[in-house]
Amino acid sequence: MPLARRLVLLGTSYRTSPVEARERCAVAPEDSAAALRELVAAEGHDEVFLISTCNRTEILISGPGAEAASETVRQRWFLGLGVQECYAYHGTDAVFHLFRVAAGLDxxxxxxxxxxxxxKDALGRAQDAAAVKSHLQPLVEQALAVGKRVRTETKVGEGTLSVARAAVELAAKVLGRLDRVDALVVGAGETGQLVAKHLRDVGARRIVFCNRTLERAEAAAREHGxxxxxxxxxxxxxxEVDLTVVSVDAPEPVVRLEHVDAARIRRRDRPPIVIDLSVPRGVDPALAAHAGMLVHGLDDLDAVVSRHHEERRSEVALAENILVEEVHKFLALQAYATLKPVVAGMRARFEEARDAVLGEIDDRELVAALADKLTKRLLNEALTQIKLGTREAFSQERLGETYRQYRERS
Incomplete structure (x- = not known):
């Protein structure tokens, strides 16, 4: 069956939809197992891979009816998103997209x-739910290998910004010098602690950690001061702080209007800034309208990261060459794997024909060795032609053109 009909990737990301739309599609890690089971049980696809982060939710489905089932998946998991907000990639385009995501190019x-x-974490959850098997597991594992190779052989990730560092740079653009700033970090997870590290690096005057679990907040406070x-x-x-950065994993906003003393804020020389790095959003949008605070979200980081993208443009071209090469390798290996039964059948038929001919000859011992050699030679020639045909079908030059077309559609 053609790859395009049995492999489909649907998703939405920061490129196609605002944070208020992305949060409706987000799947929390603790909900992934149930989501994967539901997806695998649906008709049309045998395997499913699901990844949901602050900037994207994507579902990769594989099976004989994947193409037909993709609309059902869209209606169930991306309900309410317009055609431009929810993208769909089929076959080779789906492979290209997954590898791009793993390489950090998307x-x-x-x-x-x-x-x-x-x-890697999403793959582990899919394995635990028995949602990935012989088709999607090697594909996702190859995507991880591609991501590592791109970062090893190019400078696309060298000195790169993180979301946390971009948030601190955004704060500096608004507040100026941060060594006179009192900061509150809501959420003591990986991103929250990275924010604190960057704040400490720029000399923030005071850092307060606020977390649902006090022990984690205390541990972060000890580590970062x-x-x-x-x-x-x-x-x-x-x-009372100048800057609040929120990075939490919660179904509802944890920073709400009732937490704020609006009168006290209005008496300040300048409004405090709140940066929300959470999806779903961790900050009630009402804060901006009613509390006099400057509220920024993930979508507001674009101005900060655009400069970084421009500096890395030449490295992107190198990374994309690696992507095309790796997709070529993956598709060729997949094609060879599908040919194994054909090769086994050819070998059996060659040997049957050899034995039939030998049965018609009186002096079998004289020609047996020659027949064996001839069988192996003919089989090797046949296999060589099959491999050459497969490589031509997935030639790197053709894939390069396919990749350019995929980027034009993206």
């Missing part, structure tokens, strides 16, 4: 390496 922060860990508060004491500090 990230909001070009070349960032966090996506590799996210793909700061104070710790439980989440239910958020209102004690948010109105």
């Amino acid at each position: 990230s909001q922060v070009l070349g960032e390496s966090e996506i590799l860990g996210q793909i 700061g104070e710790a508060l439980p989440l239910d004491q958020l209102s004690k500090v948010i109105s």
